[in-house]
Amino acid sequence: MKSYFRYFLICAGFCLLPVFANAGFYSDPDHACWYDDDGCDEFWYCGKQGTSCAGDSPWGCDDTYWHYHGQKFTKHSRTFWCCNGSGSQKGSFKEGSNWITKSEYVTETLPEGKCTWLKKTNICGQVDNPGDKCKEATGQCSQGYVSHNGKCVKSCEEGQAFESATSNSCIPCEPSPTQGVKNGNCIKCPANQFYNTNLQKCVDKSTMVHVSDSAYDQCWMCSTPGAMYNCMKTVSNGNELNQNAKLHAACSVDGKNADASEFKLPEFRTVHYGLFNLLEKVERVDVQVAQ
Numbered sequence: 001m002k003s004y005f006r007y008f009l010i011c012a013g014f015c016l017l018p019v020f021a022n023a024g025f026y027s028d029p030d031h032a033c034w035y036d037d038d039g040c041d042e043f044w045y046c047g048k049q050g051t052s053c054a055g056d057s058p059w060g061c062d063d064t065y066w067h068y069h070g071q072k073f074t075k076h077s078r079t080f081w082c083c084n085g086s087g088s089q090k091g092s093f094k095e096g097s098n099w100i101t102k103s104e105y106v107t108e109t110l111p112e113g114k115c116t117w118l119k120k121t122n123i124c125g126q127v128d129n130p131g132d133k134c135k136e137a138t139g140q141c142s143q144g145y146v147s148h149n150g151k152c153v154k155s156c157e158e159g160q161a162f163e164s165a166t167s168n169s170c171i172p173c174e175p176s177p178t179q180g181v182k183n184g185n186c187i188k189c190p191a192n193q194f195y196n197t198n199l200q201k202c203v204d205k206s207t208m209v210h211v212s213d214s215a216y217d218q219c220w221m222c223s224t225p226g227a228m229y230n231c232m233k234t235v236s237n238g239n240e241l242n243q244n245a246k247l248h249a250a251c252s253v254d255g256k257n258a259d260a261s262e263f264k265l266p267e268f269r270t271v272h273y274g275l276f277n278l279l280e281k282v283e284r285v286d287v288q289v290a291q
Contacts, residue, residue: 025076026054031092032085036075044073046093047085069124070099083124094123112145113137113152148184161186212236223255226263 024037033053035043040061043053047068051057058064065073067082069091074080081099085091102121107114115134122128137145141152149168156162156170161181163169173179173186180187180195189195189202196203211232218241219231227250235241242248250260 026056027093028054031094032090034073034075034080034093042075044075044080044093045085046082047089047091048087049090067093070122072099081123083126096123099123100128108134110135110137110152111142113141113147114139146184156184210236219251221253221255222251222260223258224250224260224263226265227251227255227260229265230263 025034026037027034032047032049033043033045035041035053035056035058037056040063041056041058043051043058043062043064045051045053045064045066051064067073068085068087069082072079072081078095079097080093080095083091083094099122100120101123104119105116106119107116115136115138117132117134118129119133120128127133137152138150139147139152141147144155145152146155148162149166151168153168154170159172159174160170161173162185163171165183165185171186173181175181175195175197177194178189180197180200182200187195187200187202193202193204194208195201212235215232215235218235219228222228222231227247230247231241231251234244234247241251246259247263249255249258250263252258
């Protein structure tokens with residue numbers, strides 16, 4: 001019987017051990033301080049305050065530790081963080097494993113549009129990174145604004161475009177043989193290039209077909225854009241159109257009945273024909289592919 005009683009006491013002792021493990025660990029009502037009553041006591045304070053804590057004060061071999069906002073101490077496998085404590089103000093301890101307790105993406109609404117940032121909340125219930133809050137709209141731009149260069153900026157007026165992909169300044173940019181607009185940006189071509197509206201980029205003048213007056217006279221009746229392209233290229237290169245019977249037939253009065261299927265345009269759908277005059281200026285004619 002005694003052995004059973006002894007076994008019961010041992011089990012009861014182990015079961016009650018966790019309950020009394022921190023029995024000598026105390027805090028005042030507002031958790032501004034903690035102390036551990038075990039031999040030489042230890043006292044922890046959050047911010048400026050008196051040394052009395054939960055009815056006891058350090059003396060003799062006791063140790064005292066002063067903490068300020070964001071600092072922590074660990075005792076009995078428990079971690080405590082000082083909130084709002086400073087050299088001139090008393091704070092309070094909050095218990096938890098981590099300083100940052102919540103991280104979430106938050107969307108802010110600004111006059112120009114919206115922006116999103118990663119908001120971090122600390123154990124004190126405060127925004128820990130207020131400096132990271134976004135101050136410039138980057139998406140879902142409001143009316144009158146467009147997303148450019150990663151920001152919501154004022155839309156350019158008609159006939160204008162952004163100076164470049166990295167500039168938010170609007171400049172005049174009327175379409176012309178030497179400039180055009182792509183993705184809201186003004187593309188200006190150097191002296192040796194033209195702006196191809198179909199490809200939306202500058203192309204070398206050397207890739208253009210230089211059309212002679214004779215080619216205009218002989219090729220205007222061609223039945224298809226492909227036949228016209230090949231006709232103008234042939235004649236402008238100084239060759240006789242009648243040397244190619246099929247091409248000659250496709251560009252005759254009865255060309256609509258001729259087989260012009262073998263005459264194709266280059267890969268791009270709009271072909272530019274440039275005529276250089278004595279002043280090195282270019283007159284451009286666009287021939288659209290029939291749909």
